Amino acid sequence: MANPVILADKLTVTKNNAVILSELSFAVQPGSITGLIGPSGSGKTTLMRSIVGVQKFTGNLTIAGKWAGQRQLRRQIGYVTQSPAVYFDLTVWQNLQYFATLTRAQEKDVEKILQTVKLDKQRDQLVESLSGGQKARVSLAVALLGDPQLLVLDEPTVGLDPLLRNDLWDMFKDLAKDGRTILVSSHVMDEAERCKNLLLLRDGKLLWNDTKSALLDHTKKDTVGDAFVAMIKKSGVA
Amino acid sequence: MYHAGVTTATAKRILRQLSHDPRTIALIFLVPCVLLGLLRWLYDGNMTIFDQIAPALLGIFPFVIMFIITSITTLRERTGGTMERLMTLPIGKLDLVLGYMFAFGLLAIVQAILASMLLLYGLGLDVAGPHWFLVVMALVDALLGTALGIFVSAFARTEFQAIQFMPALIIPQILIGGLLMPLAQMPDVLERIAYCLPLTYAIDALNIIVHHTDITGDAWRDLWVVLAFAIAALLLAALTLRRRTT
Numbered sequence: 001m002a003n004p005v006i007l008a009d010k011l012t013v014t015k016n017n018a019v020i021l022s023e024l025s026f027a028v029q030p031g032s033i034t035g036l037i038g039p040s041g042s043g044k045t046t047l048m049r050s051i052v053g054v055q056k057f058t059g060n061l062t063i064a065g066k067w068a069g070q071r072q073l074r075r076q077i078g079y080v081t082q083s084p085a086v087y088f089d090l091t092v093w094q095n096l097q098y099f100a101t102l103t104r105a106q107e108k109d110v111e112k113i114l115q116t117v118k119l120d121k122q123r124d125q126l127v128e129s130l131s132g133g134q135k136a137r138v139s140l141a142v143a144l145l146g147d148p149q150l151l152v153l154d155e156p157t158v159g160l161d162p163l164l165r166n167d168l169w170d171m172f173k174d175l176a177k178d179g180r181t182i183l184v185s186s187h188v189m190d191e192a193e194r195c196k197n198l199l200l201l202r203d204g205k206l207l208w209n210d211t212k213s214a215l216l217d218h219t220k221k222d223t224v225g226d227a228f229v230a231m232i233k234k235s236g237v238a
Numbered sequence: 239m240y241h242a243g244v245t246t247a248t249a250k251r252i253l254r255q256l257s258h259d260p261r262t263i264a265l266i267f268l269v270p271c272v273l274l275g276l277l278r279w280l281y282d283g284n285m286t287i288f289d290q291i292a293p294a295l296l297g298i299f300p301f302v303i304m305f306i307i308t309s310i311t312t313l314r315e316r317t318g319g320t321m322e323r324l325m326t327l328p329i330g331k332l333d334l335v336l337g338y339m340f341a342f343g344l345l346a347i348v349q350a351i352l353a354s355m356l357l358l359y360g361l362g363l364d365v366a367g368p369h370w371f372l373v374v375m376a377l378v379d380a381l382l383g384t385a386l387g388i389f390v391s392a393f394a395r396t397e398f399q400a401i402q403f404m405p406a407l408i409i410p411q412i413l414i415g416g417l418l419m420p421l422a423q424m425p426d427v428l429e430r431i432a433y434c435l436p437l438t439y440a441i442d443a444l445n446i447i448v449h450h451t452d453i454t455g456d457a458w459r460d461l462w463v464v465l466a467f468a469i470a471a472l473l474l475a476a477l478t479l480r481r482r483t484t
Contacts, residue, residue: 053481054481055483071328087320101243102327
């Protein structure tokens with residue numbers, strides 16, 4: 001097997017004496033789509049923040065062999081936060097232009113990304129005048145700039161039109177096919193069905209860390225939702 | 239880490255954001271002028287008092303306005319999530335802080351020129367020294383306000399808190415900076431405190447230039463002191479930016 005893109009060993013995060021992430025150990029393989037699934041408050045965002053290098057932690061966490069948070073990694077990770085982190089008082093194009101300078105993305109790539117997220121008609125509109133779903137896509141477009149090898153997406157499809165959600169998932173699959181690694185979080189179980197690999201997180205503990213099919217086999221359930229419930233009961237913390 | 243290209247792009251981005259908000263730009267440029275005009279009107283029958291306090295206010299108004307505007311704008315970057323995104327990207331902390339400084343510095347230049355031109359040629363302030371020094375001093379004060387605004391935004395979690403820094407940090411400097419009472423007449427302890435605060439030097443320099451035909455050594459010292467405070471605040475602002483949080 002190739003070297004894992006994300007490798008966590010006893011990754012722990014504590015905030016004000018509360019344990020947010022408790023000794024997580026897992027590996028994410030290159031070119032895979034991994035769903036980080038768990039209810040809100042389970043630690044999904046904290047785990048993602050650790051991976052992108054803005055969260056202090058103890059234990060080991062390496063990205064492509066480098067310690068999480070190292071300067072060289074900043075060109076290799078695209079991060080989409082839950083609420084769109086773009087400038088609402090700039091147009092779509094001005095946002096992309098600014099972030100493209102930082103990530104040293106070429107103008108023709110920016111055009112392509114704009115089409116990928118289907119915002120070419122809105123390019124000269126102020127972000128604040130866009131709908132929630134469109135804002136989320138601007139944020140996603142920014143994360144795609146500079147062709148990062150790892151995409152960390154925190155609930156990127158919340159509130160989107162089902163058709164658009166399908167399109168985005170197709171896009172994630174295309175990106176993964178080209179060798180990029182995608183970690184996508186969700187609290188919606190039907191999103192989990194689309195992922196090959198699953199990390200089930202609850203109260204800062206990892207309940208599952210393997211493929212979806214192995215999870216269904218292991219729990220003898222038909223859906224990820226039922227399997228999640230079975231795993232919670234099994235872990236004895238229900 | 240510092241990259242010229244990234245700093246320029248950041249400054250351009252901030253100015254573009256402001257350009258979508260013409261009301262704020264108008265407020266930045268017009269408020270100091272209107273306030274100085276109001277003052278002139280107030281002392282219409284007593285120009286000696288106007289000549290005494292107007293120079294100090296030329297330093298204070300741009301300082302206060304730039305302080306408020308930068309602290310709020312920088313804080314918005316923090317609360318809006320874009321700061322966190324920037325921290326995951328290849329941009330140095332100094333790039334970001336200097337980008338802010340250049341963008342608001344440009345506004346400060348226009349503001350300082352407008353206010354001092356109005357004071358000198360519109361409102362008839364009697365200035366003995368070279369006029370350009372008055373403009374430069376007003377500009378340096380505005381830059382100081384900008385730098386301090388970026389710095390204190392690190393200590394505010396909400397815009398409400400950021401606004402509170404105005405009365406907490408700025409008004410004391412105005413009270414004991416030599417505007418209301420000459421420093422020599424103040425209680426010893428207060429006088430000593432006043433000499434530790436940048437606005438004291440700003441007010442002193444502006445007063446000197448009104449009364450002396452040449453730029454005295456003290457005036458030059460004042461200019462460098464204010465500038466040093468501004469640079470120190472900027473460096474501290476870059477240091478207090480945290481890439482990782484606990």
